[in-house]
Amino acid sequence: MNAAALRALALLGALLAAGAALAAERPSVASTNVCTDQMVMTLSDAAQIKGLSPYSRDPSQSWLAAEAHRFKRLSGGAEDLMMLRPDLVVSGSYDKRATREMLQQQGVKVVTFNVMPDSLDEVKQQIRKMAALLGHPDRAELEVARLDAAIARARAAVAPRALRVLPLWRRGWVSGQGSLISLLFAEVGLINAASDLGVASGGYASLEAIVKSKPDLILVADGADYAEDEGTALLLHPALQRFYPATKRIVIPERLTVCGGVMLADALDLLVAELTRIAR
Amino acid sequence: MSAPFLQAQQLAVRLSGRAVLSEVALALPARHLVAMVGPNGAGKSTLLRALAGLVPVQGEITIGGERLAALSLRERARRFAYLPQGDTAHWSLPARDIVALGRYPHGTVDPERLTAADREAVTQAMQATDVTAFADRPITELSGGERSRVALARVLAVQAPVLLADEPTASLDARHQLDVMRYLRNAADAGTLVIVVTHDLGLASRFADSVLVLADGQLVAQGKPADALTDAVLSKVFRVNAYRAAHQGEPVIVPWEAA
Amino acid sequence: MRVTTNQQPDQPIGFAARSRRAGTVLAMTVLVVLLMLASLGVGAVELSPLTVIDALLGRGGEIEQVIVQDIRLPRAILAVAVGAILGLSGAALQGLLRNPLASPELFGAPQAAAFGAVLVIALGLADVRSYALPVAAIIAAFISVFALLAVAGRNAGMLLLILAGLAVSSLAGAATVLVMNLASNPYVALEIAFWMLGSLEDRSFRHVMLALPFILVGGAMLFGRRHAYRALSLGEETAQSLGIDVGRLRLWVIAGVALGVGASVAVTGSIGFIGLVAPHLMRPLVGQDPGRLLLPSALAGAGLLLAADIAVRLIPSTSDIKVGVLTSLIGVPFFLYLIIRKRRALSGGAA
Structure with missing residues (x-):
């Protein structure tokens, strides 16, 4: 953990102590999306959290999976939410519409967040929006400052030559323009190679086409030589291994890149670190 | 009778808990045609299948002095040629290939790779049953009578010392019935012990050297046809009275009326 | 005695049938080789036949070599091996049971094998490229066919x-769906759903090495008893009386089918109906003798799967078509056609 984060934590602790008296007036909250889970955990008091989404404890997708164990895990349906009666339900724009509508009919306040933001500025906006809802507007500035610091570090590390990097997920899914990954790439001066494959915002690419277009590097979520299913086995295909051994693979865990949130700061720092490793 | 070739003592078969055969004792010589008769359910087919090694059996069977239980499946297959009841040819093979399957127990598993001995056995068997003319035709294209002759040729090709045939004349026309019995008779005359199950008392008495009468899983009479198929046996076992005569030196027995 | 023969004196018995069979096997072999070459020539990246041949021989650009040798070649080899073992299994089962509708997929063998493999994947027990997968699939396939018989x-x-x-x-x-629901990895259900459809896409030589040994052993087991199936055409009792231990033969064939089908399913998912169709395609050409149908059926199976796998790459589509879907689309109508032909026997309930 770096110094900035330590300072932020210290400040957070002070604020928590000061705000304890106000806590009773702040709304209780439940989250139905793994991305809003992360924001809720960073921005609210523990006492406010009534429940988190089913995937909140999944370490592959949830940045704060370890912390999520302290809170109740929701079923994903409307029933337990109604029983918990939180003041506020936060959800993702792609979550089950029927569940949201049912909750709204029951008079529960539901606020939807765009979990696929179009820019880092939108990410910051969402952090502020969430913090305001939770009654902790001051905390948003801390997180935004953290993100800004990481962005500044990334910009300082921009390489002289723009590398073409292909963000490649299971089954050969490629993240294209407008994805969070592309936003991060832009900050460190990388070019998303998806467009070379004719992939616009996202889509599947064949192994042959990837090998043929030959990006400089690939970005994967997992660096281990272990295929838990055929989807990940594709990323370990000998044809890919031949051109992209570990020294040509940027490894950034999915939990840092699936959501627009403060974990993007970690993602950027890791991206810079990986590029440094690969440059050696 | 000369010295017995096939012997059985205290033979018993239980199928799904029920005693199908019990206390059967046999002593049959080579070069002999034996007809096995009895009402439905008497255990004729079971006895035949027991000898062929197709059902688990208690008691002791010896063939040519060797204990059957000590023989391997293939050794047994070389000693007993078995013709099951009914017509089973599931795929359309050429008749010749079916006859050549009779050489399987001798290690010739491929009908297209016959040894000289195999070829001779197959040719002889086909000539003996008069099937050479349609040897290359698929079995499914043959008439019922032709198919039964091919089936018989297949068991003859085994050249086993014992030939077991389960109702080989069933569902055949009169001429084919006589043909089949004649082929079996010839095989017996050539040295084989032929045991044939039949419901036709007329054919049994006309062609067999001796007759075994089974009832309720037990051997109730045996001997020359006229000695085994007495009026008493016919009325008690078959519940019929028969017309008796003799023709060309062979006994004629025709079931005539219910006893 | 009437002795007529339509044979030339210098020709051995059955010469015509034998040369016809040899011709069929030769023609099918040529067809499989051609389809294999075609399979190497088809893909997302367009390569000229000359480039493909160069790449296959280790000449030309590195990218082309990798595409042909590491991506397309294992796929083609798997299509041949899996198609062949499915055709062989179908022919062997039809021979064993004297039943033209017998085939691994109608007996639930691939489905059971899939369950075995899915169990390993869903519980996260092993790398999907480890031998745990085919072994689990083989065991499940064996149990299913054994239970069925x-x-x-x-x-x-x-x-x-x-x-x-x-x-x-x-x-x-x-059971497979239940296991999917119990899986810890959230992607597992999706992955398995795709995988169950059957595909040869992007398989590597690791997959080939995973399946091929089992397929070869299973194939050898099935092919080795080919003459026994012929004897079985006279019925089980007659076969037994000819010195064949029918009970042991059954176990042997079940084991052979389980090895081949289980290993195939473990790397390609379930690809249906090759085993049913291949023997039927060959019977008009080589005759019904179940002992002589095995090799042609294996070749026909290989050809069918190669052709289907080429077709899925040629049919224009937004996402890739699964080869198992295509074989079922062809296979199921064929199955219905067989049922129509066998309707009388089926409605009578007789064999």
Whole structure:
């Protein structure tokens, strides 16, 4: 953990102590999306959290999976939410519409967040929006400052030559323009190679086409030589291994890149670190 | 009778808990045609299948002095040629290939790779049953009578010392019935012990050297046809009275009326 | 005695049938080789036949070599091996049971094998490229076919076998879905759903090495007893009387089918109906003798799967078509056609 984060934590602790008296007036909250889970955990008091989404404890997708164990895990349906009666339900724009509508009919306040933001500025906006809802507007500035610091570090590390990097997920899914990954790439001066494959915002690419277009590097979520299913086995295909051994693979865990949130700061720092490793 | 070739003592078969055969004792010589008769359910087919090694059996069977239980499946297959009841040819093979399957127990598993001995056995068997003319035709294209002759040729090709045939004349026309019995008779005359199950008392008495009468899983009479198929046996076992005569030196027995 | 013969004096018996069979096998082999070359020539990246041949021989650009040698070649080899073992299994089962509707997929063997493999994947027990996968699939396939034949009993008619097979596949399918639900990895359900459809896409030589040894052993087991299937055409009792241990033969064939089908399913998912169709395509050409149908059926199976796998790459589509979907689209109507032809036997309930 770096110094900035330590300072932020210290400040957070002070604020928590000061705000304890106000806590009773702040709304209780439940989250139905793994991305809003992360924001809720960073921005609210523990006492406010009534429940988190089913995937909140999944370490592959949830940045704060370890912390999520302290809170109740929701079923994903409307029933337990109604029983918990939180003041506020936060959800993702792609979550089950029927569940949201049912909750709204029951008079529960539901606020939807765009979990696929179009820019880092939108990410910051969402952090502020969430913090305001939770009654902790001051905390948003801390997180935004953290993100800004990481962005500044990334910009300082921009390489002289723009590398073409292909963000490649299971089954050969490629993240294209407008994805969070592309936003991060832009900050460190990388070019998303998806467009070379004719992939616009996202889509599947064949192994042959990837090998043929030959990006400089690939970005994967997992660096281990272990295929838990055929989807990940594709990323370990000998044809890919031949051109992209570990020294040509940027490894950034999915939990840092699936959501627009403060974990993007970690993602950027890791991206810079990986590029440094690969440059050696 | 000369010295017995096939012997059985205290033979018993239980199928799904029920005693199908019990206390059967046999002593049959080579070069002999034996007809096995009895009402439905008497255990004729079971006895035949027991000898062929197709059902688990208690008691002791010896063939040519060797204990059957000590023989391997293939050794047994070389000693007993078995013709099951009914017509089973599931795929359309050429008749010749079916006859050549009779050489399987001798290690010739491929009908297209016959040894000289195999070829001779197959040719002889086909000539003996008069099937050479349609040897290359698929079995499914043959008439019922032709198919039964091919089936018989297949068991003859085994050249086993014992030939077991389960109702080989069933569902055949009169001429084919006589043909089949004649082929079996010839095989017996050539040295084989032929045991044939039949419901036709007329054919049994006309062609067999001796007759075994089974009832309720037990051997109730045996001997020359006229000695085994007495009026008493016919009325008690078959519940019929028969017309008796003799023709060309062979006994004629025709079931005539219910006893 | 009438002795007529339509043979030339210098020709051995059965010469015509034998040369016809040899011709069919030769033609099928040529076809499989051509399809294999075609399979190497088809893909997302367009390569000229000359480039493909160069790449295959280790000449030309590195990218082309990798595409042909590491991406397309293992796929083509798997298509041949899996197609062949499916065709062979179908022919062997049809021979064993004397039943033209017998085939691994109608007996639920691939479905059961899929369950075995899915269990390993869903529980995260092993890398999907480890031997745990084929071994689990083989065991599950063996149990399913064994159970099926035990339930249906000896001399079971077509109807009984098909009904029992339906029950086995339904059970295996339901168990598979249940395992998917219990999986820890959230992507597992999706991954498995795709994988169950059957595909040869992007398989590598690691997959080939995973399946091929089992397929070869299973194939050798099935092919080795080819003459016994011929004897079985006279019925189980007659075969037994000819010195064949029918009970042991059954176990042997079940084991052979389980090895081949289990290993195939473990790397390609379930690819249906090759085993049913291949022997039927070959019978008009080489005759019905179940002992002589095995090699042609294996070749036909290889050809069918190669052709289907080429077709899925040629049919224009937004996402890739699964080869198992295509074989079922062809196979199921064929199965219905067979049922129409065998309708009388089926409705009578007789074999």
